[in-house]
Amino acid sequence: MSGNSPTLQNxxxxxxxxxxxxxxxNEVELQVHKNLNSEASLINTxxxxxxxxxxxxxxxxxxxxxxxxxxxxxxxxxxxGSLIEYIHTATLLHDDVLDEADIRRGEKTARRIWGNHASIxxxxxxxxxxxxxxxxxxxxxxxxxxxxxxxxxxEGEVLQLCxxxxxxxxxxxxxxxxxxxxxxxxxxxxxxxxxxxxxxPAEQAALSRFGLxxxxxxxxxxxxxxxxxxxxxxxxxxxxxxxQGMVTLPLLHLFQTCEDDQRQWIKxxxxxxxxxxxxxxxxxxLMHEHHSLTYATxxxxxxxxxxxxxxxxxxxxxxxxxxxxxxxxxxxxxx
Amino acid sequence: MSGNSPTLQNxxxxxxxxxxxxxxxNEVELQVHKNLNSEASLINTxxxxxxxxxxxxxxxxxxxxxxxxxxxxxxxxxxxGSLIEYIHTATLLHDDVLDEADIRRGEKTARRIWGNHASIxxxxxxxxxxxxxxxxxxxxxxxxxxxxxxxxxxEGEVLQLCxxxxxxxxxxxxxxxxxxxxxxxxxxxxxxxxxxxxxxPAEQAALSRFGLxxxxxxxxxxxxxxxxxxxxxxxxxxxxxxxQGMVTLPLLHLFQTCEDDQRQWIKxxxxxxxxxxxxxxxxxxLMHEHHSLTYATxxxxxxxxxxxxxxxxxxxxxxxxxxxxxxxxxxxxxx
Numbered sequence: 033m034s035g036n037s038p039t040l041q042n043x044x045x046x047x048x049x050x051x052x053x054x055x056x057x058n059e060v061e062l063q064v065h066k067n068l069n070s071e072a073s074l075i076n077t078x079x080x081x082x083x084x085x086x087x088x089x090x091x092x093x094x095x096x097x098x099x100x101x102x103x104x105x106x107x108x109x110x111x112x113g114s115l116i117e118y119i120h121t122a123t124l125l126h127d128d129v130l131d132e133a134d135i136r137r138g139e140k141t142a143r144r145i146w147g148n149h150a151s152i153x154x155x156x157x158x159x160x161x162x163x164x165x166x167x168x169x170x171x172x173x174x175x176x177x178x179x180x181x182x183x184x185x186x187e188g189e190v191l192q193l194c195x196x197x198x199x200x201x202x203x204x205x206x207x208x209x210x211x212x213x214x215x216x217x218x219x220x221x222x223x224x225x226x227x228x229x230x231x232x233p234a235e236q237a238a239l240s241r242f243g244l245x246x247x248x249x250x251x252x253x254x255x256x257x258x259x260x261x262x263x264x265x266x267x268x269x270x271x272x273x274x275x276q277g278m279v280t281l282p283l284l285h286l287f288q289t290c291e292d293d294q295r296q297w298i299k300x301x302x303x304x305x306x307x308x309x310x311x312x313x314x315x316x317x318l319m320h321e322h323h324s325l326t327y328a329t330x331x332x333x334x335x336x337x338x339x340x341x342x343x344x345x346x347x348x349x350x351x352x353x354x355x356x357x358x359x360x361x362x363x364x365x366x367x
Numbered sequence: 368m369s370g371n372s373p374t375l376q377n378x379x380x381x382x383x384x385x386x387x388x389x390x391x392x393n394e395v396e397l398q399v400h401k402n403l404n405s406e407a408s409l410i411n412t413x414x415x416x417x418x419x420x421x422x423x424x425x426x427x428x429x430x431x432x433x434x435x436x437x438x439x440x441x442x443x444x445x446x447x448g449s450l451i452e453y454i455h456t457a458t459l460l461h462d463d464v465l466d467e468a469d470i471r472r473g474e475k476t477a478r479r480i481w482g483n484h485a486s487i488x489x490x491x492x493x494x495x496x497x498x499x500x501x502x503x504x505x506x507x508x509x510x511x512x513x514x515x516x517x518x519x520x521x522e523g524e525v526l527q528l529c530x531x532x533x534x535x536x537x538x539x540x541x542x543x544x545x546x547x548x549x550x551x552x553x554x555x556x557x558x559x560x561x562x563x564x565x566x567x568p569a570e571q572a573a574l575s576r577f578g579l580x581x582x583x584x585x586x587x588x589x590x591x592x593x594x595x596x597x598x599x600x601x602x603x604x605x606x607x608x609x610x611q612g613m614v615t616l617p618l619l620h621l622f623q624t625c626e627d628d629q630r631q632w633i634k635x636x637x638x639x640x641x642x643x644x645x646x647x648x649x650x651x652x653l654m655h656e657h658h659s660l661t662y663a664t665x666x667x668x669x670x671x672x673x674x675x676x677x678x679x680x681x682x683x684x685x686x687x688x689x690x691x692x693x694x695x696x697x698x699x700x701x702x
Contacts, residue, residue, distance in 0.1 A: 071543075072525040126491065130484050149465050152487060153525045156461065156494075160517035163498050167510040175502040175510055182495035190407040190488045208406075 040350055046361045049354045053096055056110055060092045063114035067165060070157065078142050078154045082121055086137045091116045091221040094246070094358065098225025098239045100351040101343075102232075109228045112174065115162040116221050119178070122162075123185060123217075125155035130189075131276060135269075173227045181220035188212025197277035199299040203284050207248070215247025222246075238342050242355070245339035250362045252332035255280035256325050257365070259316055271312040277305050281331060285324040286315070294318060332363045375685055381696045384689045388431055391445055395427045398449035402500060405492065413477055413489045417456055421472045426451045426556040429581075429693065433560025433574045436678075436686040437567075444563045447509065450497040451556050454513070457497075458520060458552075460490035465524075466611060470604075508562045516555035523547025532612035534634040538619050542583070550582025557581075573677050577690070580674035585697045587667035590615035591660050592700070594651050606647040612640050616666060620659040621650070629653060667698045 042048060050057070068079045092113030099105035127133070128141040129148045135141060143151040159182065166174050191209045195201045222243030226236040258273045259282055273280050279287075279302060287295050298315060301307050307315075319325050336359050346352050377383060385392070403414040427448030434440035462468070463476040464483045470476060478486040494517065501509050526544045530536045557578030561571040593608045594617055608615050614622075614637060622630050633650060636642050642650075654660050671694050681687050 070522050070525070072522045072529065074529050075522065075525050126487060130487065149528055150525070152461060152465065153521055153528060157518065157521040157525065159491075159494070160514060160521050164511070164514040164518045167507065167514045170507045172502065172505045176499070179495060179499040179502045183492065183499045186488055186492040186495050187405050187407045187410065190405070190410050190485070190492065193484055193488060194407065194409050 040353055043350065043353050043357065046357060049093070049357050052350060052354065053093060056096045056105065056113075057089060057093065059107060059110040060089060060096075060113040060117070063111045064117055067111075067114065067161065070161075072157075074146070074150060075154055075157050078146055078150055079121075079158060082125065082142050082154075083117070085139055087117065087121070089113070089117060090358070091120055091218060094218065094221045094243060094355075095225035095228070097351045097355050097358070098222040098231075098243075099229035101239070101346050101349075101355065102226045102229030102235050105225075105228050111165065112169070112224055112228065113221075115166050115178070116217065116224070118158040118162040119182060119185075120217060122155040122158040123189075125151045125158070127189075129155075130193075171227070174224055177220045177223050177227070181216045184212045184216040188214070188216070192278070195279065197303050197305065199279050199283075199287065199302050201279055201284070203281070206279070206281060206284055210248055210251045211244065214251040215244045218247030218250065219243035235346070238345060242339050242342035245335045245342065246359055246362055249332045249335035249339065249359070252281055252328055252335065253363050253365060256282055256328050256332070259319060259325060271307065271316075274302060274312070274315065275305065275307050277302055281328040282319050282324040283315075285327045286319050286322055289322040289324070290318055329363070336360065336363050375688055378685065378688050378692065381692060384428070384692050387685060387689065388428060391431045391440065391448075392424060392428065394442060394445040395424060395431075395448040395452070398446045399452055402446075402449065402496065405496075407492075409481070409485060410489055410492050413481055413485055414456075414493060417460065417477050417489075418452070420474055422452065422456070424448070424452060425693070426455055426553060429553065429556045429578060429690075430560035430563070432686045432690050432693070433557040433566075433578075434564035436574070436681050436684075436690065437561045437564030437570050440560075440563050446500065447504070447559055447563065448556075450501050450513070451552065451559070453493040453497040454517060454520075455552060457490040457493040458524075460486045460493070462524075464490075465528075506562070509559055512555045512558050512562070516551045519547045519551040523549070523551070527613070530614065532638050532640065534614050534618075534622065534637050536614055536619070538616070541614070541616060541619055545583055545586045546579065549586040550579045553582030553585065554578035570681070573680060577674045577677035580670045580677065581694055581697055584667045584670035584674065584694070587616055587663055587670065588698050588700060591617060591663050591667070594654060594660060606642065606651075609637060609647070609650065610640065610642050612637055616663040617654050617659040618650075620662045621654050621657055624657040624659070625653055664698070671695065671698050 039052065043052060064083050065080060068076045068083070070076055095113045095116060096105055096110070099109070124136065125142055128136060129143050129151050133141050134144045141151075142154065162178070166178050188209050188211070191205075192213060195205065195209060219240045220243070223236055223240035226239040231239065255273065258271065258280065274283065283298070286298070290298075301311055339359050340356060343352055343355055374387065378387060399418050400415060403411045403418070405411055430448045430451060431440055431445070434444065459471065460477055463471060464478050464486050468476050469479045476486075477489065497513065501513050523544050523546070526540075527548060530540065530544060554575045555578070558571055558575035561574040566574065590608065593606065593615065609618060618633070621633070625633075636646055674694050675691060678687055678690055
């Protein structure tokens with residue numbers, strides 16, 4: 033594909049990317065729903081509803097783009113995009129139980145409608161259905177990438193559980209949690225995509241790194257949005273992380289830069305999990321004063337920059353341009 | 368191995384079987400603990416404790432015996448026995464959260480000590496660690512057998528969740544739940560064992576059926592023990608199933624045979640989940656009167672008989688004799 037292809041020239045934002053790969057994404061969507069065919073109809077009901085509840089399919093998109101960047105993607109391999117979305121959804125179902133969350137993406141959570149039992153079990157089902165279906169490809173690389181990502185995601189969740197209400201966590205410790213909890217599945221999406229596209233080992237490694245950097249940027253941006261988000265738009269509540277005892281990058285920066293007595297006060301609030309709206313307003317003001325959100329945003333942008341370096345060796349074209357647009361979108365989701 | 372080997376002649380009960388395969392089982396045990404090497408130390412702590420808490424390793428034993436029945440088992444493949452034990456343990460961790468159980472095998476449950484969060488996540492970890500490690504064998508048969516068993520187990524759990532407090536469940540529906548929830552992992556243990564021993568496809572299929580029948584017998588015996596168990600010996604509480612709204616085979620039989628008003632009374636009790644010790648005594652008396660426990664025990668014995676037929680084509684020897692002893696043990700665990 034040449035640089036002056038009209039399609040390439042018209043590719044400027046996320047809407048263009050979604051449009052350009054609509055056919056492949058529709059096939060992913062078809063596979064997502066086609067394989068929710070359990071003999072237990074409750075599984076299909078819950079899975080279908082949660083799978084239809086507005087997930088953006090960023091991971092399947094990255095899989096498709098990575099495959100195309102290295103070569104091409106045959107229709108049968110688009111199923112893999114849906115399996116990664118199953119894994120992602122399984123983690124959301126379990127997370128909502130762990131966080132006792134009532135709302136996700138502006139809708140009632142599955143656990144709120146069907147209860148914790150059903151949410152845990154349907155999460156388990158989506159996970160095992162993904163592992164069953166990926167095994168049917170008889171491709172060791174696929175199996176290993178997905179299983180390894182799942183293991184690291186769980187480790188990340190446990191590391192985070194241990195870090196909760198423990199404000200003395202260091203930035204490297206925090207970044208490891210982000211890598212395991214969020215970035216590994218994004219990396220696996222890109223790596224599996226590169227393997228589908230029959231990329232060389234070096235290309236697969238480059239796209240895996242690209243995905244890892246992108247995943248880091250995604251999570252750090254999410255951390256900032258938790259202190260900035262417009263609840264109506266993102267279906268999130270301001271300060272959800274800190275209210276759950278989660279210390280994320282903006283807060284870690286604030287701890288490094290604020291006065292001792294302020295730090296002690298915030299730490300005691302985090303540990304007690306008794307944060308009023310007034311406390312939150314004070315903490316957010318301190319973050320602005322100390323440029324903590326700017327710091328975390330800059331770190332996210334550095335990861336996006338690193339991701340763009342991972343793409344450099346690849347030839348320009350639709351897929352590369354699209355990946356660059358997705359990268360920018362990762363750090364500009366509220367705009 | 369010949370029928371008149373002295374070792375074979377001395378093989379008469381479960382203790383002899385455990386002794387005969389002590390070396391292999393010790394290696395399984397070593398692998399169980401060696402691979403609990405997460406970077407999240409809480410995972411290792413919880414996993415180690417629950418893995419050390421008195422599980423009998425029946426499934427690894429069946430894997431070893433199935434491999435030896437078909438041929439032999441190399442040391443490196445004993446790891447697979449530990450992975451099946453990880454999966455089994457993962458289901459126990461999640462079950463205990465779902466059942467709000469405080470005691471298992473006479474000890475406090477993980478969720479009671481470390482909380483529901485940690486129990487769900489460590490369950491997820493054991494599951495994904497098993498899938499990661501099995502993928503490293505690069506054997507599609509292993510991957511597919513284990514992933515398929517996991518998927519069916521989850522479906523069985525959901526079918527059971529839907530059946531809970533629904534006394535109109537039929538016997539075939541109930542047996543499907545038992546097959547999915549319990550028997551498939553036993554079948555997978557035997558099938559993977561047969562594949563390790565390089566059994567023919569027919570031998571692998573025979574051992575898979577053997578495991579399925581054995582798993583059915585195991586669960587139906589468990590159902591009866593719930594109305595018979597000596598709490599001190601088995602670390603179980605009498606009538607745990609019915610108190611949780613679970614209708615198992617003895618109760619299904621009672622519904623078929625008792626008077627209409629008795630059935631209505633029991634059904635209302637099951638649905639309300641308000642079963643006093645006095646109610647339970649009445650229900651158990653009715654079961655004895657209507658031979659419901661005898662019926663369920665006979666069904667379990669039929670499955671053991673079917674399992675023994677699955678073994679018929681195999682040559683006699685230590686492994687076959689041991690599998691026969693394990694089969695009998697499955698329906699005589701309280702003796």
